[in-house]
Amino acid sequence: MVNPTVSVVIITYARPHFVGECLRHLAALRTAPHEVLVVDASPDPRTRTLVSEDFPDVRYLRNDLGPGTMPESRQIGLVNATGDVVAFIDDDAYVDPDWLDELVRPYADPSVGGVGGRASNGIDGEESRGLDLIGRFLPDGRLTGYFGADPGRSIDVDHLLGANMSFRRSTLLALGGIRGNYPGTCLCEESDISLRVRQSGHRLVFMPTAVVRHVAAPYQTGGQRFDRRYLYYARRNHVVLLARVFGFRAPVLRRYVLTALREQRDYLRTTYRLVRGRPDHEGVVPSRRRRLTAPVVLTRSLAEIIGLGAGFPAALVARRRDRAEGVSTP
Incomplete structure (x- = not known):
C-alpha cells in the first residue's frame, strides 16, 4: 500500500x-x-x-x-x-x-x-x-x-x-x-x-x-490504576480474551489460570513478612500500623481469584454473542 x-x-x-x-x-x-x-x-x-x-x-x-x-x-x-x-x-x-x-x-x-x-x-x-x-x-x-x-x-x-x-x-x-x-x-x-x-x-x-x-490522565470511570477493581477486571477480561480467541479447551487458557493461581503466593509472602515485621527488599521495616493491617493485602488476592472465576461465564456469554453476530469462534 x-x-x-x-x-x-x-x-x-x-x-x-x-x-x-x-x-x-x-x-x-x-x-x-x-x-x-x-x-x-x-x-x-x-x-x-x-x-x-x-x-x-x-x-x-x-x-x-x-x-x-x-x-x-x-x-x-x-x-x-x-x-x-x-x-x-x-x-x-x-x-x-x-x-x-x-x-x-x-x-x-x-x-x-x-x-x-x-x-x-x-x-x-x-x-x-x-x-x-x-x-x-x-x-x-x-x-x-x-x-x-x-x-x-x-x-x-x-x-x-x-x-x-x-x-x-x-x-x-x-x-x-x-x-x-x-x-x-x-x-x-x-x-x-x-x-x-x-x-x-x-x-x-x-x-x-x-x-x-x-501523560496517564486520571480515571473518570471509578477506581484507580491497580486497585482491587482493576485487579478483578484484569483477571476476568484476560480469561475472556483467551477463551474467545483460542477456545475453552486451549492449553494456553489452562496454563494462564495455573500461572495466575501460583502468583497469589506473592500476596501470602508479603502478608507474612508484614505480620512478622521483617524489612522489605529496600530494608524498610514496616510500622506497627502496617503490621496490624497486613491481612488487607490478601483482599487483593481475593479480587484476582474472583476475577478468574468470573471470566469463564463471561467468556461463555461473549462467545455466544460473537456467534450470533457472525464472528467465528474456535
Whole structure:
C-alpha cells in the first residue's frame, strides 16, 4: 500500500481538557491525516462543545453506552472511518510531529496488518527496559508490555498498545470488527484485536519512531490504576480474551489460570513478612500500623481469584454473542 490514507480515532470519557490537547498535537503533524474522529461516551456535553467550537474539521461521534465501553467506542470509530488505515490513540496520548509518517511506513509491506508505536511515559530508563519483551504473548497466556522501550528498529510483536496502535481497516472489517464485552477498566480489548489480526496471518509491527507522549490522565470511570477493581477486571477480561480467541479447551487458557493461581503466593509472602515485621527488599521495616493491617493485602488476592472465576461465564456469554453476530469462534 503506497501512501495509505489514515483515519485517526480518539476515544474519550469525560476528559475534554485532554481531548483538546490531543487534537492540538494532531493539528501540528507534519503530514495531516485523512480525517480525525472523536468518539465520546461522556455523560455531559463538554467534549461535544469543545470539538464543535474549537475543532470544526474534526468529526464528533457519540457512544451512548457510557463508561467502561472503550471497545464499543473503537468500533463506532471503525465503522465511521473511511481511511485505508485506522489509527487509535488515547485522549491522553500526544503525538510527535512525525508520528503519522513513521506509523504508516511498515504498511508498504502487504503482509503487515497492524502497526503500533512507542508510548513515552516520562519514566527514567523506560527506553531500555524490556527490550526483548516488547508486546509478547507468552506460552502461559500472559502478555508483556514495555511499549515505552526503544529497540532502535522496527520489530514484529504479538500485540499492540491501545494508546498508540493502527490497523488496516479492511483487515478489521474482514474479522467482524472490534469486539466488546471487556468492561470495567476495559483491559485486554486491544489485545483481542491484535491477537485476531495475528491469527488471520498478518504481521504486527512495533515502530519505535512513531511516538506519543502518554501523560496517564486520571480515571473518570471509578477506581484507580491497580486497585482491587482493576485487579478483578484484569483477571476476568484476560480469561475472556483467551477463551474467545483460542477456545475453552486451549492449553494456553489452562496454563494462564495455573500461572495466575501460583502468583497469589506473592500476596501470602508479603502478608507474612508484614505480620512478622521483617524489612522489605529496600530494608524498610514496616510500622506497627502496617503490621496490624497486613491481612488487607490478601483482599487483593481475593479480587484476582474472583476475577478468574468470573471470566469463564463471561467468556461463555461473549462467545455466544460473537456467534450470533457472525464472528467465528474456535
